[in-house]
Amino acid sequence: MWFLYLLSWIALSIQILVVTLSIAAGLYYLAELVEEYTVFTSKVIGYLIIFTTAVYVCLLLFEELPFTVILCGLLGNGAYYLLLNDFPYFALTSPGFIGSVVSVTVNHYLAFSHFTSEWYPFHEVLAYFTVCLWMVPFAFFVSLSANENVLPTMAERPNMTGDETDVVSNYFSRKGKKYGLLAMLKTAQESVLPQRVKKHF
Known part of the structure; x- marks a missing residue:
């Protein structure tokens, strides 16, 4: 009796590991497609x-x-739509980005307040959160790394003078560390998975 119970916990651990690896692989693939x-x-x-x-x-x-x-959800969608004007770039001080962050926070607070005060079946609550609150922000989250490999334009650096007028060399000389989802997953891949050793014949 106890052995089967122990086996069920081992199986649950394996299933959680497999699901986690599957989600990570899916996110990596999505980030590659977005780029x-x-x-x-x-x-x-x-x-x-x-x-x-x-x-x-x-x-x-x-x-x-x-x-x-509903009104805060619609206002949040308006803020998300403003983010698409400069996609794939995200300016942290833009009204669209600030409005999106505020709307995500406020919408979650209002949704939790409503669904804790009135009873709904769990699948309906999950449907609301998935479609109305998580789908669009998750799409933006996956696309955060898209601007790392986009070619530079003159619109990116309007204050360039003198030697900085060469857009491409200026872009690559100032390009810092990557912080997107794809860079994070590549770092995890390099640190967790073993590296293949190439044989020299």
Whole structure:
């Protein structure tokens, strides 16, 4: 009796490990795709914002969610849409970025407040959080590393004078450490997975 119980915990640990590795591999693949197809990614995120806005309108018409929850969700979608103007670049001081961070925080607070005060089945709560609160921010999170390999333009550095007018060499000379999702996953891959040794014949 005790051996099967112990075996179930070992199996659960293996399943958690496999699921974690699968999620990491999926994120790595998505980050690679986003870096390769930034224009297409921008369109996909735009369609996700439109879809989420339509979901909020349907929730307003067919469900009894508080109006403040829906209004803050729609304002958050407006902030997400502002982020698409400069995609794949994210300026931390831009109104779109600040509005997005504030809206994510406020929307989560309002959603937790509502769903803890009224009972809903778990799958409905999870559906709301997944579609309305997590889908678009997760798409932006995955695309954070997309601007690391985008070619430089004159619009990036409008204050260049003298020797700095060479956009490409100036871009590569000032390019610092990468902090995106893909860089984080590559660092984890190098530190966790063994390196292949090439044989020299």
